[in-house]
Amino acid sequence: MMRRTIPLIITFISGILLVFALFIPHKPFGNLEERFNDWYIIVSGFTMILGMDSLLLHHWNKIRRRQADWFHSAALIVAFAVTLVWGFYSGIKVGNPFDPKSTFLQYFYTYVFVPLQATMFSLLAFFIASAAYRAFRARTLNATLLLVAAVVVMLGRVPKGSGASVVLFGIALVALAVGLVLHGRSLVDLRGQLLAYGGAALSILAIIPIAKYFPTYLPAVADWIMNIPQLAAKRGIFIGIALGGIAMSLRIILGIERTYLK
Amino acid sequence: MKSPPIVPLPVPSVRAYDTPNDAGGSITVEWELSPVDSVVRMYEVYRLEGSPEAEPVSAGFVLRGTQKFQDNNLKDGETYYYFVRTWVGEEYADSRLSNPAVPSAQWFHTGRKSALVILLIYGGLLFYYLQQARSGKPLYIRKIAGLEAVDEAVGRSTEMGRPILFIPGIGYVSDIPTLAALAILKRVAKKAAEYEAEIIVPNFDPIVMTAAQEVVKEGFMEAGRPDLYNEKNVYFLTADQFGYAAGVDGIMVREKPGAVFLQGVFYAESLILAETGHSIGAIQISGTTSVTQLPFFIAATDYTLIGEEMYAASAYLSRDPLSLSTIKAEDVAKLGFIAVFLIGILLETLAAITGNQALHFFKNWFSLF
Numbered sequence: 001m002m003r004r005t006i007p008l009i010i011t012f013i014s015g016i017l018l019v020f021a022l023f024i025p026h027k028p029f030g031n032l033e034e035r036f037n038d039w040y041i042i043v044s045g046f047t048m049i050l051g052m053d054s055l056l057l058h059h060w061n062k063i064r065r066r067q068a069d070w071f072h073s074a075a076l077i078v079a080f081a082v083t084l085v086w087g088f089y090s091g092i093k094v095g096n097p098f099d100p101k102s103t104f105l106q107y108f109y110t111y112v113f114v115p116l117q118a119t120m121f122s123l124l125a126f127f128i129a130s131a132a133y134r135a136f137r138a139r140t141l142n143a144t145l146l147l148v149a150a151v152v153v154m155l156g157r158v159p160k161g162s163g164a165s166v167v168l169f170g171i172a173l174v175a176l177a178v179g180l181v182l183h184g185r186s187l188v189d190l191r192g193q194l195l196a197y198g199g200a201a202l203s204i205l206a207i208i209p210i211a212k213y214f215p216t217y218l219p220a221v222a223d224w225i226m227n228i229p230q231l232a233a234k235r236g237i238f239i240g241i242a243l244g245g246i247a248m249s250l251r252i253i254l255g256i257e258r259t260y261l262k
Numbered sequence: 263m264k265s266p267p268i269v270p271l272p273v274p275s276v277r278a279y280d281t282p283n284d285a286g287g288s289i290t291v292e293w294e295l296s297p298v299d300s301v302v303r304m305y306e307v308y309r310l311e312g313s314p315e316a317e318p319v320s321a322g323f324v325l326r327g328t329q330k331f332q333d334n335n336l337k338d339g340e341t342y343y344y345f346v347r348t349w350v351g352e353e354y355a356d357s358r359l360s361n362p363a364v365p366s367a368q369w370f371h372t373g374r375k376s377a378l379v380i381l382l383i384y385g386g387l388l389f390y391y392l393q394q395a396r397s398g399k400p401l402y403i404r405k406i407a408g409l410e411a412v413d414e415a416v417g418r419s420t421e422m423g424r425p426i427l428f429i430p431g432i433g434y435v436s437d438i439p440t441l442a443a444l445a446i447l448k449r450v451a452k453k454a455a456e457y458e459a460e461i462i463v464p465n466f467d468p469i470v471m472t473a474a475q476e477v478v479k480e481g482f483m484e485a486g487r488p489d490l491y492n493e494k495n496v497y498f499l500t501a502d503q504f505g506y507a508a509g510v511d512g513i514m515v516r517e518k519p520g521a522v523f524l525q526g527v528f529y530a531e532s533l534i535l536a537e538t539g540h541s542i543g544a545i546q547i548s549g550t551t552s553v554t555q556l557p558f559f560i561a562a563t564d565y566t567l568i569g570e571e572m573y574a575a576s577a578y579l580s581r582d583p584l585s586l587s588t589i590k591a592e593d594v595a596k597l598g599f600i601a602v603f604l605i606g607i608l609l610e611t612l613a614a615i616t617g618n619q620a621l622h623f624f625k626n627w628f629s630l631f
Contacts, residue, residue: 044434
């Protein structure tokens with residue numbers, strides 16, 4: 001009983017105090033958030049030991065049980081030990097393990113850590129392409145709207161995009177016209193043929209206004225999409241998040257939400 | 263021909279005042295720019311404590327084009343005077359002395375009036391619906407597809423004989439989305455225990471790891487299967503963003519989970535994780551309040567909890583009337599905001615069309631805050 005009650009009381013008092021602190025700059029409320037954050041940092045520093053314990057134990061068990069790819073775990077433990085020992089050694093020798101004179105850590109950071117991070121980050125380019133390919137397949141009206149908006153924004157925001165848009169939309173319209181003509185030839189009724197050929201003619205004619213107006217107006221349209229519909233949707237989500245955040249915080253402060261407790 | 267050296271000209275006026283809405287010990291000094299601002303090297307602010315005859319002390323300096331300086335760590339109740347020294351090269355010119363200013367702490371942050379008003383209205387709504395829930399009145403909450411799919415995802419994963427991977431993001435336990443993620447984790451863990459499925463939770467933060475271990479344990483206990491709980495499956499991975507992404511990707515590729523939950527705070531690693539999850543054919547349910555990452559999740563995962571849906575998850579899944587009442591209040595508040603926006607749009611549009619300035623009263627009322 002007490003195991004739950006005491007944390008709930010601490011949560012309630014801390015939460016209420018921080019709400020007051022938002023509106024009262026006077027001491028002792030003024031710097032309360034800062035002070036709480038300092039305490040959090042101190043506590044989280046100690047919990048890093050828990051993290052290390054969990055990490056090492058997890059990989060040690062893998063090695064002990066000779067699980068698949070156990071040598072990766074061995075590499076992790078060796079790298080961990082070397083970094084830790086060298087960090088302490090540099091700390092004693094130079095006075096600070098992160099000092100530029102501490103050559104090993106500097107070398108390790110510059111030539112191992114940074115390239116590995118950059119490698120993971122650069123994967124994002126390929127993942128964006130594959131996700132975009134799936135999202136932009138014009139199967140539904142929503143996906144088509146997304147595709148058109150994305151193409152307009154991309155072309156409107158890249159250098160030479162406006163010029164390229166004329167070529168790209170021109171090719172797309174010519175392809176559409178060819179498709180309509182071929183479709184019209186396969187039809188037997190005159191009305192359908194007329195509609196198909198008319199559509200093809202309109203597609204070809206549409207190239208003229210595109211060539212005339214796209215280079216001038218495409219960046220403006222791209223900006224409009226980003227500044228009006230995109231921003232409106234984003235702000236809507238932000239308002240929802242803010243209200244949801246307050247509701248969640250109140251649930252926690254009042255002890256209604258207690259999943260984070262033992 | 264060599265141009266004559268530019269003579270420094272002092273700033274025309276200097277004003278000092280107690281910094282508003284602060285905890286005290288601070289004075290703000292403002293001045294008009296020197297007529298030769300474009301060639302000024304810096305403005306140095308001097309402080310005189312107690313009287314205009316006191317010894318001036320340099321309080322700090324700012325670069326050209328700057329008109330404000332905040333002097334901190336002062337004594338509350340003490341009187342201070344200031345002047346600004348304009349430096350051009352090695353030459354300088356001093357301004358006149360400012361008015362006296364006394365630092366003091368304020369008891370109310372006037373810049374947060376609007377937040378207080380909204381908080382009071384919203385708080386009132388929350389307590390009203392809490393009372394409604396206590397009186398036993400049923401509350402209707404709309405269906406959230408992503409949360410309805412939780413049981414389906416766990417069931418599917420169990421049928422396939424694969425583990426469930428729950429990724430709580432790279433947030434800390436002080437982040438509300440992380441707490442919301444833990445609430446979802448409890449439900450997932452409970453379902454996993456009921457179906458006797460394995461659940462893996464790699465963590466970015468050791469405190470979140472500790473909380474996640476307890477949450478999963480609690481979920482297994484609620485399902486009546488504490489024997490199935492394996493603490494080693496809820497472990498710390500790394501506190502590095504891309505290291506975490508690489509580690510989780512590795513787990514996905516090796517363990518081939520049938521269901522992947524991406525819930526919490528995410529940044530650039532969101533798409534790396536979601537696309538890898540997609541590549542292994544897992545059913546994926548994502549949720550975040552990071553607005554910039556939402557499009558990636560929507561594109562790459564099967565279900566996405568958008569913004570506040572994530573916060574609503576614990577109440578929605580638990581069906582606890584008290585928790586549900588807060589969501590009801592949230593929905594009513596949103597309706598209120600929509601009504602305010604619509605009235606504002608209508609009145610401002612009418613004002614623009616008719617040129618009637620009186621129609622701005624609604625907007626002006628809000629700007630009072």
